[in-house]
Amino acid sequence: MIIGSAFFGTLSYASVAPIPDAKFEHAPYGDRVCSLCHQRDDENSPGPLNQPDVNSVCMTCHDGFSGKHLHKAMQTSCTNCHNPHNGNSSRFLRASVPALCTRCHTQIGNIIANSETKHGAVEVGKSCLNCHNPHASKVEKLLNGLPYDLCVNCHNTNTLVDHNGKRLANIKELIESRPYVHAPVAEKDCSACHQTHGSKNFRLLVEPFPATFYSPFEESNYALCFTCHDSTIVTEPETTNLTGFRNGDKNLHFLHVNREDGRGRTCRACHEVHAAEQPHNIRDGVPYGNRGWVLKIHYEQLPQGGRCAKTCHTTREYRR
Ligand code: HEC
Ligand code: HEC
Ligand code: HEC
Ligand code: HEC
Ligand code: HEC
Ligand code: HEC
Ligand code: HEC
Ligand code: HEC
Ligand code: HEC
Known part of the structure; x- marks a missing residue:
């Protein structure tokens, strides 16, 4: 420091x-x-x-x-x-x-002044004192409470908007109401992925992650996920063990994500990073067209694979 x-x-x-x-x-x-x-x-x-x-x-x-x-x-x-x-x-x-x-x-002052993604938390209300006590605290880093509690006590409404005016999800409700919670979120470790004071990355993330639904594949753009998950789940066209998302030995993560043509799906096309209603953190639905329609993803686990019904394409199955 x-x-x-x-x-x-x-x-x-x-x-x-x-x-x-x-x-x-x-x-x-x-x-x-x-x-x-x-x-x-x-x-x-x-x-x-x-x-x-x-x-x-x-x-x-x-x-x-x-x-x-x-x-x-x-x-x-x-x-x-x-x-x-x-x-x-x-x-x-x-x-x-x-x-x-x-x-x-x-250093904190520089982060706040120079970050591309700024955090409203340091601007609203009591600024630094929203989270820190100036004198002493039971929690390390002089925090007013456990980090997770601080985060979800503000991120508990549907009314927060980001600096571009886009509405932000009610993270507290999302996490507490859904059965499949991503492991680091279940451990209440928001800082595993987010920087609190400001960041150069989309959504205050600690490492890059694409901001869009489709994106040409580039491993470094997914550095966030690949700090914990092995990148081979999307870099190897064929595999018999690297990922469960394969049809025979055809790697379906590779097929969907690893494209250079701008039709590569980002992880959010299928996964909900905080918590989901469906196994493997598969999201409920995907936005469609420019009027905000949501097409449901009906995902079903099969003994040796899975099935996606009537969404981006006709019903498709994969079997390992
Ligand atoms: C939204 C809550 C929040 C706000 C607002 C906030 N902080 Fe923090 N701060 C944290 C958390 C959580 C940590 C510990 C984890 C981390 O380093 O990101 C932390 C860590 C720190 C540290 C220790 C850094 C280190 O490297 O150990 C300092 C210093 C600090 N904050 C100063 C500030 C100052 C100054 C402000 C106001 C300009 C501020 N914080 C606003 C949540 C916040
Ligand atoms: C790092 C800066 C800082 C230092 C050093 C500091 N204070 Fe404070 N103090 C503050 C801030 C900021 C507030 C306002 C807190 C608020 O509005 O929530 C405050 C508030 C107070 C209050 C009002 C009641 C309370 O607890 O909020 C008292 C009394 C006080 N300080 C006494 C002291 C004494 C005595 C010392 C030395 C032992 C001290 N402060 C050292 C920043 C500091
Ligand atoms: C609540 C306690 C308190 C009271 C009452 C008080 N002072 Fe002080 N004063 C301090 C402290 C503490 C310092 C800082 C001393 C240091 O840093 O060594 C100080 C420093 C000063 C300084 C030097 C400031 C500098 O940085 O050069 C002046 C001048 C001063 N006081 C004037 C006064 C006068 C005049 C009164 C009465 C009208 C007064 N003080 C009453 C606590 C007090
Ligand atoms: C002679 C007694 C005395 C000394 C010495 C003293 N204070 Fe105070 N202080 C008070 C009183 C009385 C109040 C007003 C209490 C109130 O309003 O609740 C007060 C109020 C404060 C407040 C505002 C509290 C609030 O809630 O708004 C702060 C901050 C503060 N003092 C800091 C200091 C610091 C720092 C020192 C040492 C430099 C110091 N005090 C030394 C008697 C003292
Ligand atoms: C006069 C200088 C000074 C001011 C003003 C100051 N700090 Fe600090 N702060 C320090 C020092 C020195 C440390 C200890 C750094 C270390 O041990 O590496 C520290 C540590 C911290 C830490 C980390 C504690 C830890 O356990 O690692 C936080 C959080 C923090 N300050 C927040 C604040 C906030 C919020 C304010 C404003 C209310 C503030 N500081 C004002 C000097 C200051
Ligand atoms: C004091 C209230 C408050 C606290 C505490 C708080 N936030 Fe926020 N957060 C906001 C507000 C207001 C916004 C929307 C404005 C903005 O930053 O764009 C926001 C936005 C965000 C964003 C989106 C930023 C963007 O523009 O893309 C993320 C991610 C985020 N917060 C994560 C966290 C995490 C993680 C914590 C806990 C360490 C936390 N927040 C604690 C108020 C808070
Ligand atoms: C495993 C990494 C990870 C963890 C842990 C994590 N997040 Fe996130 N968070 C992300 C990613 C990635 C995004 C961007 C998602 C997207 O746009 O599809 C995001 C987006 C957000 C947003 C913006 C939501 C929106 O509607 O666009 C907020 C607010 C947020 N996170 C808060 C939190 C809080 C609070 C915690 C702790 C309870 C947390 N995050 C834990 C990775 C994580
Ligand atoms: C801080 C570490 C960490 C980060 C960062 C992280 N994950 Fe995870 N993730 C885990 C852990 C631990 C598990 C549970 C063990 C496992 O299945 O590997 C998990 C599980 C998953 C699962 C569910 C697997 C299943 O079969 O149920 C998906 C999907 C997932 N992560 C996607 C992502 C995506 C997408 C990102 C990037 C946005 C990401 N993860 C970033 C740690 C992380
Ligand atoms: C087209 C949809 C789709 C996309 C896009 C996608 N996934 Fe998956 N992912 C799945 C499915 C379905 C599973 C469940 C596989 C099974 O049956 O075990 C899965 C499983 C996982 C798992 C659990 C381990 C494994 O490989 O089986 C992780 C971790 C994971 N995905 C991470 C990611 C990351 C990181 C991205 C972005 C780089 C991503 N996924 C993109 C559909 C997708």
Whole structure:
């Protein structure tokens, strides 16, 4: 993790002197009794602190923060973030969130500023504090809750739209209502596939995955799936063991996906990556035409293969 030089209080960030005509005032400073924290009661020269360090000053009136995970910035000094006297941000923060945070977390700031796919979660509501506690937490990475719970507590409606205005699925409902849940999703590991702060890939994915229904085949475009699954399921035209989706030794993954002509089907043509109603994570239906019709995929498992009824083509069977 890269922490900017602001951490040790340099540049414009240095002073925590009282700010003239500030919007918010810290109660003990309000009465101008400087000696509550300084050695003297002289507004013009209050002198050093009356405790050995800043945090000890704060702890004379506030409880400290406890938790399994403590923020280094909090342990070092409360004044990394709070002006002890007053300020123009609520709680006399020295800048408002997220600027307060990205001043030190420059790498996260860069991800947010430069990512092609941005995440609304860092923009809406309390920004960083939607997911992180600024002081301490029971969960690692100072999270306010378990990552899965954080994700599905926002992704629990049909009203979220992406930056292109496209409606996003209600992931919580989808996962909880469907019987065939993809293993990493069942393990509640959204981060196995998604980056939370921003990403260069479609849908904040950690590795590339095509954005479209059809796409000419290129192995690197499926890097996401192939971090866990063997790419030979789609690269070998013939096989007797690499994939269950074969007819005799004809690899049907190869046949559908591995085409250079722009009619190669992407995995989403058949699979639902989070959770599905049908075995092997086969999706319910596929969009058809440009009016949003959905053609049902009736998939049936057979003892030695499977069958797809009346969808993209007439009923077809495969047998291994
Ligand atoms: C709630 C505690 C508190 C009160 C009350 C308080 N101060 Fe401070 N003040 C601090 C702390 C903490 C620092 C930071 C000291 C440090 O970093 O070593 C500080 C630093 C300062 C500084 C130096 C800022 C800088 O960065 O150079 C000035 C000036 C100052 N206080 C003025 C005052 C005056 C004047 C009063 C009374 C009207 C006052 N303070 C009351 C806690 C307080
Ligand atoms: C002399 C006692 C005293 C000291 C010392 C003190 N505070 Fe406070 N602080 C208060 C009081 C009183 C309030 C107002 C409480 C309230 O509104 O609930 C307050 C409020 C706050 C708030 C706003 C809380 C809120 O809910 O809006 C923050 C943030 C805060 N203090 C931070 C600090 C920090 C940081 C230090 C050390 C630099 C410090 N305090 C030292 C007495 C103190
Ligand atoms: C990394 C930045 C950061 C540091 C360091 C920090 N705080 Fe805060 N603090 C915040 C933010 C941000 C909030 C506002 C939280 C919110 O609105 O949910 C806050 C809120 C508070 C509040 C209001 C009540 C609450 O718990 O939300 C108090 C009191 C407080 N801080 C005291 C302190 C004290 C005392 C220290 C040092 C031991 C400290 N803070 C160090 C960022 C910080
Ligand atoms: C003054 C600099 C500073 C500020 C401001 C700051 N942080 Fe940090 N933060 C740190 C340091 C230092 C670490 C510890 C890095 C390490 O151990 O590698 C850290 C660690 C973290 C971690 C990782 C904790 C872990 O267990 O790995 C998170 C999450 C975090 N900060 C979030 C925030 C958020 C949110 C804010 C704004 C409310 C914020 N930080 C503001 C300096 C800062
Ligand atoms: C949607 C929830 C969410 C929001 C909003 C969010 N984070 Fe995070 N953050 C996470 C999760 C989950 C992790 C741990 C997994 C990971 O690294 O992606 C994390 C990790 C971090 C880390 C530790 C990185 C590391 O490499 O260990 C820092 C620092 C951090 N976040 C800072 C921030 C800052 C600053 C903001 C606001 C600009 C922010 N986060 C907003 C969820 C969030
Ligand atoms: C505070 C609410 C909130 C939380 C928490 C949250 N999200 Fe989001 N998420 C949004 C919003 C709002 C959007 C839609 C705006 C956007 O980013 O395009 C979104 C969009 C997304 C997108 C689509 C982005 C795109 O444009 O293609 C993905 C993927 C996503 N979130 C995954 C996650 C994951 C994984 C987590 C948990 C680590 C999470 N979200 C937590 C609010 C949230
Ligand atoms: C195995 C990898 C993987 C895991 C784990 C995963 N996702 Fe996804 N997610 C994807 C892929 C791939 C897409 C793009 C799907 C598509 O467009 O067909 C996506 C799309 C999304 C979208 C956009 C949905 C839409 O309607 O376009 C959201 C929101 C989302 N994921 C949230 C989550 C959350 C929350 C979790 C954890 C519960 C999670 N994802 C776990 C791979 C994953
Ligand atoms: C983080 C690892 C991981 C990633 C990334 C991942 N998967 Fe999986 N997937 C698994 C695991 C583990 C299983 C269960 C064991 C198995 O069947 O291999 C599984 C099972 C499946 C199944 C169901 C197999 C069955 O017969 O029931 C399908 C279909 C699938 N994955 C498709 C995909 C697609 C498409 C992608 C890319 C969008 C992807 N996976 C990305 C780990 C992953
Ligand atoms: C034309 C539909 C279709 C497409 C496109 C498709 N799959 Fe499959 N896939 C299936 C079927 C049907 C099965 C079940 C095979 C069986 O009977 O065991 C399957 C099974 C799987 C399995 C379980 C292991 C195996 O190979 O049997 C994984 C993993 C998998 N697919 C991943 C992917 C990935 C990754 C992509 C995109 C690169 C993809 N699939 C594209 C139809 C498809």
